[in-house]
Amino acid sequence: MDKSVLIAAASAVTVALALVFGFGAGWFSHQLYLRDGIESAMEDLVPDEPAEEPTEEPAEEPAEPAEEPGAPGAADPWPDAAPMGESASDGTWDITLTGVERTSQVSGSYSSATAAEGREYLVLEAEMTNASNGPQSPDVEDCVVVDEDGNRYTYDFDALLALDDEDAMYTEVNPGGSTTVGIPFELAEGTAVEVALLTGVWDGAGVAELAVEE
Numbered sequence: 001m002d003k004s005v006l007i008a009a010a011s012a013v014t015v016a017l018a019l020v021f022g023f024g025a026g027w028f029s030h031q032l033y034l035r036d037g038i039e040s041a042m043e044d045l046v047p048d049e050p051a052e053e054p055t056e057e058p059a060e061e062p063a064e065p066a067e068e069p070g071a072p073g074a075a076d077p078w079p080d081a082a083p084m085g086e087s088a089s090d091g092t093w094d095i096t097l098t099g100v101e102r103t104s105q106v107s108g109s110y111s112s113a114t115a116a117e118g119r120e121y122l123v124l125e126a127e128m129t130n131a132s133n134g135p136q137s138p139d140v141e142d143c144v145v146v147d148e149d150g151n152r153y154t155y156d157f158d159a160l161l162a163l164d165d166e167d168a169m170y171t172e173v174n175p176g177g178s179t180t181v182g183i184p185f186e187l188a189e190g191t192a193v194e195v196a197l198l199t200g201v202w203d204g205a206g207v208a209e210l211a212v213e214e
Helices: 003-045 157-163
Strands: 087-089 093-103 105-107 112-114 119-130 144-147 152-154 178-188 193-198 208-211
Touching: 087 208, 093 193, 093 208, 105 119, 105 157, 112 157, 119 157, 119 193, 144 178, 152 178, 157 178, 178 193
Parallel strands: none
Antiparallel strands: 087 093, 093 119, 105 112, 119 178, 144 152, 144 193, 193 208
8 A cells, every 4th residue: 555545544543543532531521520510500599507505505694792790680699688678698597688778887895997089888687596406606708799791799798897796707606596787788879789698607618699779
C-alpha cells in the first residue's frame, strides 16, 4: 500500500478519535453542569430549618431577707421564756418574775445609786425558791437581761446593794423556802427588754428564762 495512503488513513482515525473524545468530554461536562444546577434549585426550594433558640433557665427568685429580732412576724427568739407570774428553774432555784420597774435612782437603808445621764435602772423583782436539797444563799452575779436587738446587760452592783435592805444576798434559804430579790440593770432610757436570764448560783449550769412584760 502506498505510504501516503497509510498516513492519510491514520490521520483520519486520529481526527475521528479526537472528535469522539471531545464530544464525550463535552457531554459529560454538560451533564455535570445540569446536575449541579438541579441540586442548587432543589436547595433553594427546601426552607432553611429555624435555628434552635437557647433554652432560658428560669430566673431564681431572690432570697427573702432574714427577719430581724423584734420585727413584725419574726420568730420568737425565746419561745421557752416563762411569762410574768410563772416560774422557771436554773437547776437550783425556781425563779418567778413578779414585778418590773424603771427608775433613775434607787436607795435603801445603807446606800443609794443614780443612773448616768440618759440612762435608767430596770429593776426586776424576782421571787426565788430553793429547789435544792440543802440551804442556799442567792447569788445574782450572773443575771442578765436581753433587749429586742439581742444586746445583753449585766446587773448593776451598786444599785443591787442599795436595794438589798433585808440582806437577802447574805441569808441562807432552806430547801423549799423563798426570798425576794430586787435585781437592777442600768441601760439607755427606753431600751426595750424582751427576756431576763436569771440565776441564783454563781457560775451555775443553767439560767431561768423569764419574759419581761411591762
